[in-house]
Every structure is written in structure tokens, then in C-alpha cells.
Amino acid sequence: MSGQRPGDPEFRGGLGSPGDGATGGSGAAVDWELLADHLAGALAGQPAEAEVARRVAEDPAWATAGAELAAADTVVRGRLAELAAELAAEPEPLPPDVAARLDEALAGAGDTPDGDAEVRSLDAGRARRSGRLGRYRVVASVAAGVVVLAGVAGVVALNRSDSRTAGRSDAANHPMLGPAPGHSAAGTGSSQPMGPHATAPPTGPGEESGSSQPSAAPSQWAVTRLTTGTDYRPDTLAALLHGTASATPSMGPHVTATMPDDLSRLSDSAALDSCLTAIDGDVPGTPSVVDFARFEGSAALVVVVRPADGQRPWVVVAGPRCGVSGDDVRYRSQTG
Amino acid sequence: MRRESPVGAGVGAADTDRRSDPELLRAHVGGDRGAFDTLVRRHRDRLWAVALRTLADREEAADALQDALLSAYRKADRFRGESAVTTWLHRIVVNACLDRARRRQARPTVPLPTGTAGEPVATGPAVADRDTALTVRAALAQLSVEQRAALVLVDLYGYPVGEAAEILDVADGTVKSRCARGRARLAVLLGELGNRGGGSGVESTSAAGSGPPGDRHGGEEES
Numbered sequence: 188m189s190g191q192r193p194g195d196p197e198f199r200g201g202l203g204s205p206g207d208g209a210t211g212g213s214g215a216a217v218d219w220e221l222l223a224d225h226l227a228g229a230l231a232g233q234p235a236e237a238e239v240a241r242r243v244a245e246d247p248a249w250a251t252a253g254a255e256l257a258a259a260d261t262v263v264r265g266r267l268a269e270l271a272a273e274l275a276a277e278p279e280p281l282p283p284d285v286a287a288r289l290d291e292a293l294a295g296a297g298d299t300p301d302g303d304a305e306v307r308s309l310d311a312g313r314a315r316r317s318g319r320l321g322r323y324r325v326v327a328s329v330a331a332g333v334v335v336l337a338g339v340a341g342v343v344a345l346n347r348s349d350s351r352t353a354g355r356s357d358a359a360n361h362p363m364l365g366p367a368p369g370h371s372a373a374g375t376g377s378s379q380p381m382g383p384h385a386t387a388p389p390t391g392p393g394e395e396s397g398s399s400q401p402s403a404a405p406s407q408w409a410v411t412r413l414t415t416g417t418d419y420r421p422d423t424l425a426a427l428l429h430g431t432a433s434a435t436p437s438m439g440p441h442v443t444a445t446m447p448d449d450l451s452r453l454s455d456s457a458a459l460d461s462c463l464t465a466i467d468g469d470v471p472g473t474p475s476v477v478d479f480a481r482f483e484g485s486a487a488l489v490v491v492v493r494p495a496d497g498q499r500p501w502v503v504v505a506g507p508r509c510g511v512s513g514d515d516v517r518y519r520s521q522t523g
Numbered sequence: 524m525r526r527e528s529p530v531g532a533g534v535g536a537a538d539t540d541r542r543s544d545p546e547l548l549r550a551h552v553g554g555d556r557g558a559f560d561t562l563v564r565r566h567r568d569r570l571w572a573v574a575l576r577t578l579a580d581r582e583e584a585a586d587a588l589q590d591a592l593l594s595a596y597r598k599a600d601r602f603r604g605e606s607a608v609t610t611w612l613h614r615i616v617v618n619a620c621l622d623r624a625r626r627r628q629a630r631p632t633v634p635l636p637t638g639t640a641g642e643p644v645a646t647g648p649a650v651a652d653r654d655t656a657l658t659v660r661a662a663l664a665q666l667s668v669e670q671r672a673a674l675v676l677v678d679l680y681g682y683p684v685g686e687a688a689e690i691l692d693v694a695d696g697t698v699k700s701r702c703a704r705g706r707a708r709l710a711v712l713l714g715e716l717g718n719r720g721g722g723s724g725v726e727s728t729s730a731a732g733s734g735p736p737g738d739r740h741g742g743e744e745e746s
Contacts, residue, residue, distance in 0.1 A: 219707055220704050220707070222707075223700075223703040223704045223706070223707040224699070224700045224703055224704070226703060227699045227700065227702065227703030228699060229696045229697075229699035229700040229703060230696075231696070233696075255716065256707060256710070256716070259707070259710035259715040259716040260703070260706050260707070260710065262710070262713075262715045263706045263709045263710050263713065263715060264678065264706065266659045266709075266713065267659065267674065267678040267679060267706075267709075268678070269659070270659045270660065270663075270679060271678065271679045271680070271681070274572070274576070274679060278568070278572070279571070279572060279575065280568045280571070281567050281568050281571040282581075282585075285571070285585045285588070286567070288585065288589060289563070289567070289588065289589055289592060290560070292589050292592070292593055293559065293560060293563070293592060293593070293596060296593055296596045296597065297597075448601075485692075506692075508618075508622065511622055511625070511626070512621055512622055512625040513625060
């Protein structure tokens with residue numbers, strides 16, 4: 188399956204936006220952004236590189252646009268170089284009042300690095316105040332129910348979910364829960380659509396002690412939360428969709444399925460909601476499963492989204508700033 | 524080629540500390556109360572300059588720098604030496620700037636047309652001909668913060684693409700793309716790429732180019 192990263196030429200706009208141009212064939216409208224990428228060498232090694240090169244070679248409109256863009260780029264680089272020289276000639280050192288303010292702030296910062304629990308809670312507070320709570324969406328998808336799973340060494344501790352759901356109705360009828368050893372909650376038959384309800388992320392072993400306080404606000408999105416400890420690659424993302432990420436035999440007991448530090452902020456329901464809302468703006472649909480995991484070594488929230496129009500599901504990889512800075516999407520691919 | 528600013532690292536007369544940046548950071552983690560301050564004083568002018576140019580607003584830059592340095596102070600124990608200390612500091616500062624700028628832009632009551640990864644397209648005086656062309660500084664302020672941050676690092680302060688990528692925590696190709704698309708947008712704003720009218724592909728980051736081929740020549744700089 189082919190995925191997309193920000194900066195990829197295919198990665199333009201949210202999937203909900205219509206009218207993606209440059210659809211191929213001669214006479215296709217000039218895509219200035221692709222051309223700019225092409226000129227800068229940003230498409231090197233990608234399939235789009237050959238396609239754009241072909242268009243520039245064969246389509247007069249593209250060739251002319253390319254020449255214009257190259258000329259304009261040279262001028263702009265010159266203007267930026269002039270500005271750079273201005274900045275270098277008139278350096279603006281840190282103003283004394285700002286310096287004083289920094290000194291004071293650092294003096295009051297405490298003795299030692301403290302795991303930034305305070306910083307994280309500020310982020311959670313900002314997420315709650317971000318104004319996104321006004322949009323609630325009734326979740327009517329198959330992946331119903333919010334089951335918060337503790338991160339423990341080894342595979343996902345699905346068999347602990349019962350104690351966490353406080354008597355709420357059956358867990359999601361999601362493939363992730365099916366093969367769990369000894370777990371019967373998923374086998375209770377048909378799922379029911381769940382309305383928003385509060386979740387309380389447990390602070391189990393392996394989670395850092397500075398974990399953010401769980402939000403008591405109801406969740407907009409009913410998703411199954413996982414901490415599989417997987418370090419995904421583009422070709423292994425489908426495992427989350429097919430429910431095999433946690434069951435990979437090669438993982439073994441040495442893999443600690445702990446929440447990556449950078450994602451702790453997102454364990455807060457409000458922060459996670461903001462993130463999923465941001466992802467929804469990019470890939471409209473219903474998120475069903477989120478895995479607090481890694482992608483190519485970096486902490487990432489991996490989300491399965493089932494599009495509203497019934498298309499094949501997407502797996503979206505979001506970075507730690509999801510919900511604070513757009514959806515911070517790192518990669519996405521349509522699987523199935 | 525790094526364009527060293529005269530106010531770059533380590534030129535302060537007060538910096539007589541011979542410890543390297545990593546040594547200072549380790550000392551700070553170990554409880555040396557003056558070490559972080561010494562480290563900051565070495566680099567804060569450059570960090571301030573980058574913050575100021577990225578946010579184009581003194582108050583915002585001051586707030587971002589304060590947030591960032593406090594964060595660095597507290598998270599110093601997480602620095603693993605995988606990059607230079609200055610790169611690490613720059614990353615924290617630039618991220619604080621990006622977060623701040625995105626929060627400012629992120630509350631429209633009417634959804635803005637978005638480009639990649641949800642970044643809103645800057646609105647405002649979208650197009651100029653030569654006579655009313657914006658200054659470069661004003662045009663830079665019109666860009667999305669992601670594009671501006673990339674251009675500030677690479678084109679204004681001479682950071683190599685690789686280091687800018689580390690600072691921004693994105694791939695090299697993404698840096699190149701943001702710079703290239705940012706420059707293309709600047710070209711329109713500065714009147715170097717002709718008057719595209721509404722719906723120019725350069726402005727509307729999610730749509731294709733403007734009009735049918737041949738239409739582009741209308742309104743080009745003949746003034």
C-alpha cells in the first residue's frame with residue numbers, strides 16, 4: 188500500500204477537500220506547489236518526480252510555468268539574502284527586559300529537571316480550552332466502547348480491561364480484542380453504539396509517575412486505546428487494522444508496552460479528543476482504535492479511521508503535538 | 524554554510540566558563556545551579572533572533588522563548604546527545620514558536636482552507652503587483668508558520684537543510700518542500716510571479732494551479 192507523508196506531493200489538503208488537481212494526462216492544470224517541490228529537489232526518489240519531470244518536458248504549460256517559477260525563485264532567494272544581510276548587520280540581541288524576564292523565570296524554575304508534569308498539565312489545560320469541546324459527534328460505528336488498557340510489559344493487557352470499564356457494556360467488537368488470550372469481553376456479541384462517557388487512564392506499571400491527571404470530561408470519540416509497544420513501519424501499519432499488532436509472536440516479553448513519554452499528554456481525554464478532531468479534519472471518518480506507539484522510532488499515535496463514505500480504512504500516524512498543532516500527521520495510508 | 528550572526532554563540536564577554544555545552548547541560552542535570560544559565564547566555568541571542576523572525580512579534584517571541592527555556596530547563600535530563608545541544612535548544616524554541624503560532628491561528632469560526640497537515644492558508648492581501656509589492660519582511664509574515672520557520676532557518680540564518688530538519692523534526696525533503704513552496708508564495712506576494720488573481724495554485728495550497736494554460740499571462744508584470 189502506498190502511504191503519504193506531509194511534504195509528499197500526494198499529500199495535499201485534507202482528504203475531505205475536493206478538486207485535487209494535477210490528475211494526470213496532458214493538459215492537466217499546472218500544480219505550482221509540485222513544481223516548486225520539483226525545482227527544489229524535494230521530490231527526489233519519489234514517484235512524483237518522474238511524473239512532474241515528464242510534464243515539464245512534454246506540456247508547454249508546465250514547461251513555461253517551471254521556467255517562470257525558477258526565475259522567480261532566484262529573485263526571491265536574492266531578496267531573502269538581502270534580508271539576511273540586513274539582519275546580520277543590525278543584530279537584535281535579546282532585549283534587556285526580555286532577558287530579565289527569562290532570568291526571573293529560570294530562577295523560579297526549581298532545582299532539578301522534574302519530568303515536566305507541570306508543563307504537560309498546562310498543555311492539557313490548553314487543549315481543554317481550545318474551544319473544540321463544542322462539537323460532539325454521536326458515535327455510531329462498529330468499534331464502539333472505550334476500553335482503556337494499561338501498558339504493561341509484553342502484549343496488551345486485554346484481560347484487565349473489564350476492571351477498568353466499570354461495568355460499562357461490552358467492549359468493542361474490534362479485531363484487536365478477538366484473539367486476546369482468556370479474554371471474553373469481546374465475545375459478548377454485538378456491540379452497541381456508545382455515547383460519550385468519561386474514561387480514566389490507569390496508571391499501571393510502566394507509565395511514568397508524572398502522568399497527567401485524567402480528564403473527567405466526557406470523550407467525544409469512543410475509541411479503543413492500546414499501548415502495544417509496536418514500532419510501526421509503513422509496511423506494518425496494517426497490523427493495527429487487522430488486530431495483529433499485539434499478537435506478533437516476535438514481540439516477546441522483552442518488549443515493554445509502555446506509553447512513550449512524548450505521548451503522555453495525549454492520554455488525557457481532552458487532549459486526545461482535540462487530536463482526533465484534528466485528524467478528522469484531515470481524514471474524515473470515525474476513529475476506532477488508537478495505539479500509543481512508535482512510528483519509525485519516534486513516538487506516535489497510530490489511529491485507524493473508517494471513512495464516513497465507506498471507503499477502505501485509513502491508518503493515520505500522528506505525532507505528539509496532535510491536537511495542539513493541527514493533527515501533526517506524520518504518515519497515513521489507506522489499507523484494507 | 525552557516526551564516527554566523529555577530530550575536531551568535533559564545534561571544535558574550537561574561538562567558539568565561541570553559542565547559543562545553545554538553546558538559547554544562549550535564550552539570551545542570553547534576554544540580555549545578557549556574558550551569559543552565561551559563562548555557563542559555565551563550566545561545567540566547569541567536570535563539571531570540573530565530574524566535575523573533577519566526578513569529579514576527581516581539582511579545583509572542585518573548586513568551587515562546589520563555590516557555591521553551593523553561594521546558595529545556597526541566598527536560599534537560601532527556602537530552603541524549605543525539606544532536607548538538609544548540610540543535611536541541613533550537614528545536615525546543617522553534618517548536619514553542621510553532622505551537623504558539625498555530626494556537627493563534629487555530630480558532631476560526633469558519634473553517635479556513637487548509638494545506639498539508641491542517642495548516643491554515645494565510646489570508647490577507649493575497650496578491651500584489653510590482654507597485655504595491657510587500658516588503659520581504661511583510662511577505663514573510665504572510666506565510667504559514669511552518670513555511671516561515673523553514674525559510675528563517677535555511678534562507679535567513681543559513682542552517683543546512685539537515686540541521687533545519689532536525690530542529691523542525693521533519694524529513695529533509697519536507698524542509699526543502701516548505702522552503703520551496705514558501706518562496707513560491709513569497710514570489711507571488713512580492714509581485715515576482717505575476718498577478719494570478721483568485722484561485723492561484725500558489726496561494727491555495729490544496730488546489731491545483733490557476734486557470735487553463737495560457738491564462739497565466741494575463742496581468743503579468745508589464746507595469
